Amino acid sequence: MIKTDVLVIGAGPVGLFAVHQLGIIGLKAEVVDNLDKVGGQCIELYPDKPIYDIPAIPECTGESLTKNLLEQIKPFKTNFHLNQRVEKISKEKDGWRVTTNKKTEFLAPNVIIAGGVGSFEPRKFLVKGADIFENKGVFYSIKDKNFFKNKKVCIFGGGDSALDWAIEMSKFSEVVLVHRRNEFRGTKNSADIARKLEKEGKIKIKTPFQIDSIEGQNKISSITIKDDNGKSEKITTDFVLGFFGLIMKLGPIAEWGLNLDKKTIPVNTENFQTNKEGIFAIGDICTYPGKLKLILSGFHEGALAARACFKLAKPNEKYRFEFSTTSKNIQEKLGIKKSD
DSSP: OEEOSEEEEOOSHHHHHHHHHHHHTTOOEEEEOSSSSTTHHHHHTOTTSEEOOBTTBSOEEHHHHHHHHHHHHGGGOOEEEOSOOEEEEEEETTEEEEEETTOOEEEESEEEEOOBTBEEEEOOOOSTTHHHHBTTTEESSOSOGGGGTTSEEEEEOSSHHHHHHHHHHTTTSEEEEEOSSSSOOSOHHHHHHHHHHHHTTSEEEETTOEEEEEEESSSEEEEEEEOTTSOEEEEEOSEEEEOOOEEEEOGGGGGSOOOOBTTBEEOOTTTOBOSSTTEEEOGGGEEOTTOOOOHHHHHHHHHHHHHHHHHHHOTTSOOOOOOTTTOHHHHHHTTOOOOO
16 A cells, blocks of 8 residues: 555656646655556647647647656655556545555545546557557557658658658658548648648648558558549558547546536536546546646646645644745756755
């Protein structure tokens, strides 16, 4: 049994920043995540894709953001329990007893759910052979864009991910962008850029087409696409990338007695507590009037949830708000030594 002040479920950017906010007010956190690495969707789905809306950072990637957040919480020596999914949660006298699928048990007065949108997996190609070539010639996320450099790449999808990667890869690869409709559902700016690149001969766009077959032996040699009228085209390619969105699965969270709204958890905006005292939800998984699904919004939610955790973790102590710029107490927790 691991006892802690707060159990954070989810090791994405929002969960990591919550650990920081807990640490600077003197609360110990343990972190559980069902992925095999820290970083959540940022690392799993777009580690190389630029992010432009983190305050004071004009541009970063999911990987660099995660590395910096880990560096920021290094003084707190946080324990991560990866490849584990929370299966059970029950109310005990001393707090919440939480058990993972690997039988790891935690006891904490506070639980912060920062699990993004729950467990997720990409929507995949349904054609024969797609599973055989998966992670060899067929991919649903990009870990390292250099892997596709100077290759023939066929990208499927009409959303922002498909458009953004088609635009990015056109700088160093031969790209064909395929979508089942004539109109893209991604942002107009990205669609306009893709069309401009098509006119310049830097991208080939095939609409409205869908994948019909994948050809090859040990590696992909070509694919066949088909439109609604049965017209087909063969495309020679090295790699096939599918960006059809994610299938969201709440998993065991649905059985925790929380007041769910579809696949999200309603919270109050004072401290982001759910309908259960001591259980908080932050990031994409929580909902409230005016909710914005942005990382920076999750940071704000984590900061307020952390302060609310203090009351339950240390009921005999009074929380005193301090600024990190002037508080010697916070600076000591962060390992900052200032000369007089």
